[in-house]
Amino acid sequence: MAIDKNETVHAISIGFVKYGESSLISTCYTLEYGTQSYMLKGILSKGKKKVSKSFFEPLNLLELQASKNPENRLGYVKEVKLHSPYSSIPYDISKKALVFFLSEVLLQIFREEQGPNPKLYLFIKKKLIWLDTQSHLGIFHIKMMLELTKFIGFYPNISNSKAPYFDLESGCMSYVKPNDHFIEEPIKSYWIIILGTAFDDLKDIKPSKKQKAELLDKVVLYFVLHLQQFKPPKSTEILNEIFKTP
Structure with a gap:
Protein backbone atom coordinates (compact mmCIF):
# COMPACT_ATOMS: atom_id res chain seq x y z
CA MET A 1 0.00 0.00 0.00
CA ALA A 2 1.25 3.46 -0.83
CA ILE A 3 2.69 5.50 1.98
CA ASP A 4 2.39 9.27 2.21
CA LYS A 5 5.61 11.24 1.87
CA ASN A 6 7.54 12.21 4.98
CA GLU A 7 6.34 15.32 6.77
CA THR A 8 7.32 17.25 9.88
CA VAL A 9 5.25 16.32 12.92
CA HIS A 10 5.52 17.92 16.37
CA ALA A 11 4.92 15.28 19.02
CA ILE A 12 4.89 14.47 22.72
CA SER A 13 6.06 10.92 23.36
CA ILE A 14 3.51 9.17 25.57
CA GLY A 15 4.59 5.52 25.69
CA PHE A 16 5.72 2.51 23.71
CA VAL A 17 5.34 -1.27 23.55
CA LYS A 18 7.77 -3.84 22.22
CA TYR A 19 7.00 -5.33 18.81
CA GLY A 20 8.90 -8.44 17.83
CA GLU A 21 12.52 -8.81 18.86
CA SER A 22 13.93 -5.45 17.83
CA SER A 23 11.10 -2.97 17.23
CA LEU A 24 8.80 -0.71 19.23
CA ILE A 25 5.42 0.84 18.58
CA SER A 26 5.37 4.35 20.02
CA THR A 27 2.26 6.30 20.95
CA CYS A 28 2.63 10.07 20.54
CA TYR A 29 0.29 13.00 20.90
CA THR A 30 0.89 15.30 17.95
CA LEU A 31 0.07 18.91 17.27
CA GLU A 32 -1.03 18.16 13.73
CA TYR A 33 -3.02 14.92 14.06
CA GLY A 34 -3.73 14.18 17.71
CA THR A 35 -2.94 10.65 18.87
CA GLN A 36 -0.65 8.75 16.49
CA SER A 37 1.19 5.42 16.63
CA TYR A 38 4.55 4.92 14.95
CA MET A 39 6.49 1.79 14.11
CA LEU A 40 10.11 2.15 15.24
CA LYS A 41 11.54 -0.70 13.22
CA GLY A 42 14.82 -2.19 14.44
CA ILE A 43 15.26 0.45 17.14
CA LEU A 44 16.39 -2.18 19.68
CA SER A 45 18.89 -3.83 17.36
CA LYS A 46 22.63 -3.41 17.85
CA GLY A 47 24.65 -1.04 15.76
CA LYS A 48 24.32 2.55 14.62
CA LYS A 49 20.79 3.86 14.15
CA LYS A 50 19.35 7.20 13.09
CA VAL A 51 16.55 6.85 15.64
CA SER A 52 17.36 5.97 19.27
CA LYS A 53 14.95 4.59 21.87
CA SER A 54 16.00 7.37 24.26
CA PHE A 55 14.15 9.92 22.12
CA PHE A 56 10.89 8.22 23.04
CA GLU A 57 11.22 8.38 26.81
CA PRO A 58 7.96 9.53 28.50
CA LEU A 59 6.87 13.08 27.63
CA ASN A 60 9.85 14.03 25.51
CA LEU A 61 9.05 16.87 23.12
CA LEU A 62 9.91 15.73 19.62
CA GLU A 63 10.08 16.85 16.03
CA LEU A 64 9.59 13.88 13.71
CA GLN A 65 10.08 13.31 10.04
CA ALA A 66 7.37 10.70 9.64
CA SER A 67 5.14 9.06 7.08
CA LYS A 68 1.53 8.03 7.52
CA ASN A 69 -0.57 5.81 5.30
CA PRO A 70 -4.07 6.77 4.08
CA GLU A 71 -5.87 4.37 6.45
CA ASN A 72 -4.36 6.12 9.49
CA ARG A 73 -2.62 2.97 10.67
CA LEU A 74 0.96 2.87 11.88
CA GLY A 75 3.23 5.63 10.69
CA TYR A 76 6.98 5.26 10.22
CA VAL A 77 9.61 7.59 11.67
CA LYS A 78 12.54 8.40 9.39
CA GLU A 79 14.23 11.02 11.57
CA VAL A 80 13.68 12.43 15.04
CA LYS A 81 15.13 15.21 17.15
CA LEU A 82 14.33 16.74 20.51
CA HIS A 83 12.26 19.83 19.85
CA SER A 84 12.77 21.36 23.32
CA PRO A 85 15.45 19.37 25.17
CA TYR A 86 15.03 19.15 28.95
CA SER A 87 17.85 20.28 31.20
CA SER A 88 16.75 18.64 34.47
Whole structure:
Protein backbone atom coordinates (compact mmCIF):
# COMPACT_ATOMS: atom_id res chain seq x y z
CA MET A 1 0.00 0.00 0.00
CA ALA A 2 1.25 3.46 -0.83
CA ILE A 3 2.69 5.50 1.98
CA ASP A 4 2.39 9.27 2.21
CA LYS A 5 5.61 11.24 1.87
CA ASN A 6 7.54 12.21 4.98
CA GLU A 7 6.34 15.32 6.77
CA THR A 8 7.32 17.25 9.88
CA VAL A 9 5.25 16.32 12.92
CA HIS A 10 5.52 17.92 16.37
CA ALA A 11 4.92 15.28 19.02
CA ILE A 12 4.89 14.47 22.72
CA SER A 13 6.06 10.92 23.36
CA ILE A 14 3.51 9.17 25.57
CA GLY A 15 4.59 5.52 25.69
CA PHE A 16 5.72 2.51 23.71
CA VAL A 17 5.34 -1.27 23.55
CA LYS A 18 7.77 -3.84 22.22
CA TYR A 19 7.00 -5.33 18.81
CA GLY A 20 8.90 -8.44 17.83
CA GLU A 21 12.52 -8.81 18.86
CA SER A 22 13.93 -5.45 17.83
CA SER A 23 11.10 -2.97 17.23
CA LEU A 24 8.80 -0.71 19.23
CA ILE A 25 5.42 0.84 18.58
CA SER A 26 5.37 4.35 20.02
CA THR A 27 2.26 6.30 20.95
CA CYS A 28 2.63 10.07 20.54
CA TYR A 29 0.29 13.00 20.90
CA THR A 30 0.89 15.30 17.95
CA LEU A 31 0.07 18.91 17.27
CA GLU A 32 -1.03 18.16 13.73
CA TYR A 33 -3.02 14.92 14.06
CA GLY A 34 -3.73 14.18 17.71
CA THR A 35 -2.94 10.65 18.87
CA GLN A 36 -0.65 8.75 16.49
CA SER A 37 1.19 5.42 16.63
CA TYR A 38 4.55 4.92 14.95
CA MET A 39 6.49 1.79 14.11
CA LEU A 40 10.11 2.15 15.24
CA LYS A 41 11.54 -0.70 13.22
CA GLY A 42 14.82 -2.19 14.44
CA ILE A 43 15.26 0.45 17.14
CA LEU A 44 16.39 -2.18 19.68
CA SER A 45 18.89 -3.83 17.36
CA LYS A 46 22.63 -3.41 17.85
CA GLY A 47 24.65 -1.04 15.76
CA LYS A 48 24.32 2.55 14.62
CA LYS A 49 20.79 3.86 14.15
CA LYS A 50 19.35 7.20 13.09
CA VAL A 51 16.55 6.85 15.64
CA SER A 52 17.36 5.97 19.27
CA LYS A 53 14.95 4.59 21.87
CA SER A 54 16.00 7.37 24.26
CA PHE A 55 14.15 9.92 22.12
CA PHE A 56 10.89 8.22 23.04
CA GLU A 57 11.22 8.38 26.81
CA PRO A 58 7.96 9.53 28.50
CA LEU A 59 6.87 13.08 27.63
CA ASN A 60 9.85 14.03 25.51
CA LEU A 61 9.05 16.87 23.12
CA LEU A 62 9.91 15.73 19.62
CA GLU A 63 10.08 16.85 16.03
CA LEU A 64 9.59 13.88 13.71
CA GLN A 65 10.08 13.31 10.04
CA ALA A 66 7.37 10.70 9.64
CA SER A 67 5.14 9.06 7.08
CA LYS A 68 1.53 8.03 7.52
CA ASN A 69 -0.57 5.81 5.30
CA PRO A 70 -4.07 6.77 4.08
CA GLU A 71 -5.87 4.37 6.45
CA ASN A 72 -4.36 6.12 9.49
CA ARG A 73 -2.62 2.97 10.67
CA LEU A 74 0.96 2.87 11.88
CA GLY A 75 3.23 5.63 10.69
CA TYR A 76 6.98 5.26 10.22
CA VAL A 77 9.61 7.59 11.67
CA LYS A 78 12.54 8.40 9.39
CA GLU A 79 14.23 11.02 11.57
CA VAL A 80 13.68 12.43 15.04
CA LYS A 81 15.13 15.21 17.15
CA LEU A 82 14.33 16.74 20.51
CA HIS A 83 12.26 19.83 19.85
CA SER A 84 12.77 21.36 23.32
CA PRO A 85 15.45 19.37 25.17
CA TYR A 86 15.03 19.15 28.95
CA SER A 87 17.85 20.28 31.20
CA SER A 88 16.75 18.64 34.47
CA ILE A 89 13.95 16.09 33.97
CA PRO A 90 16.19 13.24 32.69
CA TYR A 91 18.53 13.61 35.68
CA ASP A 92 16.04 14.21 38.52
CA ILE A 93 14.46 11.07 39.98
CA SER A 94 11.43 12.96 41.32
CA LYS A 95 10.74 14.65 37.99
CA LYS A 96 11.23 11.38 36.11
CA ALA A 97 8.71 9.66 38.38
CA LEU A 98 6.30 12.54 37.89
CA VAL A 99 6.48 12.50 34.09
CA PHE A 100 6.11 8.70 34.09
CA PHE A 101 2.93 9.06 36.15
CA LEU A 102 1.61 11.79 33.86
CA SER A 103 2.42 9.69 30.80
CA GLU A 104 0.21 6.93 32.25
CA VAL A 105 -2.58 9.46 32.73
CA LEU A 106 -2.19 10.95 29.26
CA LEU A 107 -2.03 7.57 27.54
CA GLN A 108 -5.47 6.77 28.93
CA ILE A 109 -6.85 10.20 28.05
CA PHE A 110 -5.63 9.94 24.47
CA ARG A 111 -7.27 6.57 23.98
CA GLU A 112 -10.57 8.42 24.29
CA GLU A 113 -9.55 11.84 22.97
CA GLN A 114 -7.77 10.88 19.75
CA GLY A 115 -8.36 13.85 17.46
CA PRO A 116 -6.11 16.90 17.18
CA ASN A 117 -6.52 19.56 19.85
CA PRO A 118 -3.82 22.22 19.41
CA LYS A 119 -4.75 24.02 22.65
CA LEU A 120 -4.34 20.80 24.64
CA TYR A 121 -1.05 19.97 22.93
CA LEU A 122 0.37 23.44 23.58
CA PHE A 123 -0.84 23.41 27.21
CA ILE A 124 0.95 20.12 27.91
CA LYS A 125 4.10 21.27 26.13
CA LYS A 126 4.17 24.58 28.01
CA LYS A 127 3.74 22.93 31.40
CA LEU A 128 6.42 20.32 30.73
CA ILE A 129 8.89 23.06 29.83
CA TRP A 130 7.82 24.91 32.99
CA LEU A 131 8.30 21.76 35.09
CA ASP A 132 11.83 21.37 33.76
CA THR A 133 12.79 24.73 35.31
CA GLN A 134 11.25 24.19 38.74
CA SER A 135 12.75 23.00 42.01
CA HIS A 136 9.52 22.73 44.05
CA LEU A 137 7.22 20.03 42.67
CA GLY A 138 4.95 19.24 45.64
CA ILE A 139 1.48 19.22 44.04
CA PHE A 140 2.26 19.83 40.37
CA HIS A 141 0.80 16.45 39.39
CA ILE A 142 -2.49 17.19 41.16
CA LYS A 143 -2.81 20.63 39.58
CA MET A 144 -1.86 19.25 36.17
CA MET A 145 -4.56 16.57 36.27
CA LEU A 146 -7.21 19.07 37.34
CA GLU A 147 -6.22 21.50 34.57
CA LEU A 148 -6.36 18.72 31.98
CA THR A 149 -10.07 18.34 32.71
CA LYS A 150 -10.65 21.76 31.10
CA PHE A 151 -9.79 20.19 27.76
CA ILE A 152 -11.64 16.90 28.13
CA GLY A 153 -14.96 18.12 29.43
CA PHE A 154 -15.28 17.73 33.19
CA TYR A 155 -13.54 20.68 34.85
CA PRO A 156 -14.82 20.98 38.44
CA ASN A 157 -17.60 23.52 39.01
CA ILE A 158 -16.80 25.22 42.31
CA SER A 159 -19.09 28.24 41.91
CA ASN A 160 -20.82 27.42 45.23
CA SER A 161 -17.51 27.16 47.05
CA LYS A 162 -19.06 27.58 50.52
CA ALA A 163 -21.01 24.34 50.15
CA PRO A 164 -19.54 21.68 52.48
CA TYR A 165 -19.13 18.96 49.86
CA PHE A 166 -17.75 18.48 46.38
CA ASP A 167 -19.60 15.72 44.56
CA LEU A 168 -17.07 13.84 42.43
CA GLU A 169 -19.77 12.23 40.29
CA SER A 170 -21.59 15.44 39.34
CA GLY A 171 -18.44 17.58 39.36
CA CYS A 172 -20.19 20.27 41.43
CA MET A 173 -20.31 21.62 44.97
CA SER A 174 -23.18 20.33 47.09
CA TYR A 175 -24.97 21.44 50.25
CA VAL A 176 -26.36 17.92 50.62
CA LYS A 177 -23.99 15.10 51.51
CA PRO A 178 -23.71 12.83 48.44
CA ASN A 179 -24.28 9.12 48.88
CA ASP A 180 -20.94 8.18 47.31
CA HIS A 181 -17.70 9.69 46.04
CA PHE A 182 -17.36 13.15 47.54
CA ILE A 183 -14.81 15.47 49.14
CA GLU A 184 -15.29 17.29 52.43
CA GLU A 185 -13.12 19.38 54.72
CA PRO A 186 -10.19 19.75 55.00
CA ILE A 187 -9.52 18.25 51.55
CA LYS A 188 -12.34 20.30 50.00
CA SER A 189 -10.56 23.57 50.83
CA TYR A 190 -7.30 22.37 49.28
CA TRP A 191 -9.23 21.21 46.19
CA ILE A 192 -10.72 24.69 45.75
CA ILE A 193 -7.44 26.48 46.49
CA ILE A 194 -5.49 24.37 43.99
CA LEU A 195 -8.07 25.02 41.28
CA GLY A 196 -7.76 28.76 41.85
CA THR A 197 -3.96 28.93 42.11
CA ALA A 198 -1.57 29.54 39.22
CA PHE A 199 1.23 27.04 38.63
CA ASP A 200 3.83 29.60 39.68
CA ASP A 201 2.22 29.90 43.12
CA LEU A 202 1.76 26.20 43.90
CA LYS A 203 4.81 26.25 46.17
CA ASP A 204 2.75 28.24 48.70
CA ILE A 205 0.23 25.39 49.11
CA LYS A 206 1.54 22.86 51.63
CA PRO A 207 -0.83 20.04 52.50
CA SER A 208 0.45 17.31 54.81
CA LYS A 209 1.72 14.00 53.43
CA LYS A 210 -1.61 12.35 54.23
CA GLN A 211 -3.62 15.19 52.68
CA LYS A 212 -1.47 15.18 49.55
CA ALA A 213 -2.01 11.44 49.10
CA GLU A 214 -5.76 11.84 49.64
CA LEU A 215 -5.92 14.71 47.15
CA LEU A 216 -4.24 12.58 44.51
CA ASP A 217 -6.53 9.64 45.26
CA LYS A 218 -9.57 11.91 44.84
CA VAL A 219 -8.29 13.35 41.56
CA VAL A 220 -7.64 9.86 40.21
CA LEU A 221 -11.13 8.77 41.32
CA TYR A 222 -12.56 11.85 39.60
CA PHE A 223 -10.97 10.67 36.35
CA VAL A 224 -12.23 7.11 36.88
CA LEU A 225 -15.78 8.42 37.31
CA HIS A 226 -15.68 10.64 34.21
CA LEU A 227 -13.53 8.73 31.70
CA GLN A 228 -15.08 5.41 30.79
CA GLN A 229 -11.91 3.34 30.47
CA PHE A 230 -9.66 5.19 32.93
CA LYS A 231 -7.88 3.07 35.55
CA PRO A 232 -5.70 4.30 38.44
CA PRO A 233 -2.10 4.64 37.21
CA LYS A 234 0.20 1.92 38.52
CA SER A 235 2.77 4.51 39.58
CA THR A 236 0.40 6.36 41.98
CA GLU A 237 1.85 4.75 45.13
CA ILE A 238 5.43 5.42 44.03
CA LEU A 239 4.57 9.03 43.36
CA ASN A 240 2.94 9.42 46.78
CA GLU A 241 6.11 8.09 48.40
CA ILE A 242 8.40 10.44 46.46
CA PHE A 243 6.21 13.49 47.07
CA LYS A 244 5.50 12.83 50.73
CA THR A 245 7.29 16.01 51.80
CA PRO A 246 5.63 19.44 51.35
